[in-house]
Amino acid sequence: DAGVTQSPTHLIKTRGQQVTLRCSPKSGHDTVSWYQQALGQGPQFIFQYYEEEERQRGNFPDRFSGHQFPNYSSELNVNALLLGDSALYLCASSLAGGNTGELFFGEGSRLTVL
Amino acid sequence: DQQVKQNSPSLSVQEGRISILNCDYTNSMFDYFLWYKKYPAEGPTFLISISSIKDKNEDGRFTVFLNKSAKHLSLHIVPSQPGDSAVYFCAASAHGANSKLTFGKGITLSVRP
Numbered sequence: 001d002a003g004v005t006q007s008p009t010h011l012i013k014t015r016g017q018q019v020t021l022r023c024s025p026k027s028g029h030d031t032v033s034w035y036q037q038a039l040g041q042g043p044q045f046i047f048q049y050y051e052e053e054e055r056q057r058g059n060f061p062d063r064f065s066g067h068q069f070p071n072y073s074s075e076l077n078v079n080a081l082l083l084g085d086s087a088l089y090l091c092a093s094s095l096a097g098g099n100t101g102e103l104f105f106g107e108g109s110r111l112t113v114l
Numbered sequence: 115d116q117q118v119k120q121n122s123p124s125l126s127v128q129e130g131r132i133s134i135l136n137c138d139y140t141n142s143m144f145d146y147f148l149w150y151k152k153y154p155a156e157g158p159t160f161l162i163s164i165s166s167i168k169d170k171n172e173d174g175r176f177t178v179f180l181n182k183s184a185k186h187l188s189l190h191i192v193p194s195q196p197g198d199s200a201v202y203f204c205a206a207s208a209h210g211a212n213s214k215l216t217f218g219k220g221i222t223l224s225v226r227p
Contacts, residue, residue, distance in 0.1 A: 004157070033214065042118070042203050042217030043158070056214050090157055102148075103215065105157030 002027060004106035006091050012112045013081050021076040021109045025093030031055075032074040033103065034066060035090040043090055049074055050096055078111075086113045117141045118206050120218035128226050133191040135221050137204030140185065144206040148215065149178060149189045152201045161202075162189070194225045 005024045013019050025032050031050045035043035045058035049068035068074045072093075078085055088110050092103035119138045127133045135149075145166040150158035164171040164178045164187070171178050177190045191198055201220045207213040 035217075040219065042120075042205075042219050043215075045214040045216065048214060058214065092157075102160040102163070103158075105150075105159070107155065107157050 004091055004093050004104050006089075006106035006109050008109055009107065010110045010112075012114060014114050015081055015083060017081050017113075018077065018079045019081060019111060021078075021089050021091075021111075023074045023076070023091030023093075023106060025072050025074070025091075026104045029093035029095050029104070030072050031094045031096045032068055032072065033092045033094070034074070034076045035092065036060075037088040037090055037108070039087070046076070081113045083113050086111060116218075117144075118204055118216050118218040120204055120221050122221055123219070124222040124224070126224045126226060127194050129196055130193045133189075133194045133198065133223055133225070135189040135191075135202050135204075135223065137187050137189075137218055138185060139187075139206050141206070141208065141216070142185070143208040144216075145209070146207045146213070147178070147180060147187050148205045148207075149176075150203040150205060150217075151198075152203065152220070158203060191223075194223075196225045196227050199223055199225050 007022045033048040034046040037043045046060050047057040048055045052068045063079045065077045088108040090108045091106045117140050148163040149161040152158040162173050162176045162178050180187045203220045204218040205215040
């Protein structure tokens, strides 16, 4: 049973560029959430997708956008990259209607902005 | 504005002893609390959760205690094992399970053999 998979695992971009990160949820899960983890900090909620719609959003600018596909996989797009966007981006999947709050996380995509 | 606080950045305990990891929160709307464990180069993994209608939840060696009046929760690990060495995150949500999580900064636990 494949867990949450993310790609790429590492990438380097320069300021002003755009990046797309990808996530495949755990089999059977229909909800995908994205988190940003800066060095020495806990994960910070970006947004959550369910039924191809953004259901909740954290305190991130519009440069951060996402998409969920019919097969429940998801993309995170960041435009006009800033140095401060350097972080580990974590994708987490869950089942809508689940009652434990348990999120299954991928290993993350490490983004470095130079 | 940090709504979930893990004020101790690290904790070191002897194998076999109890580990107590503390977490404080400020948002009284939080009604669901979780603990996650993270090893290097891996994503966080779920450990245990507790609803605000309870004050204790136990799962094997792990017990979470919730004190709503103090806005404080703690994770007890008994007995501690070297494999428990990891970063532990406390997280909370304001609309029950499956809602967005607010995480603390994490505590690095080291269990000495």
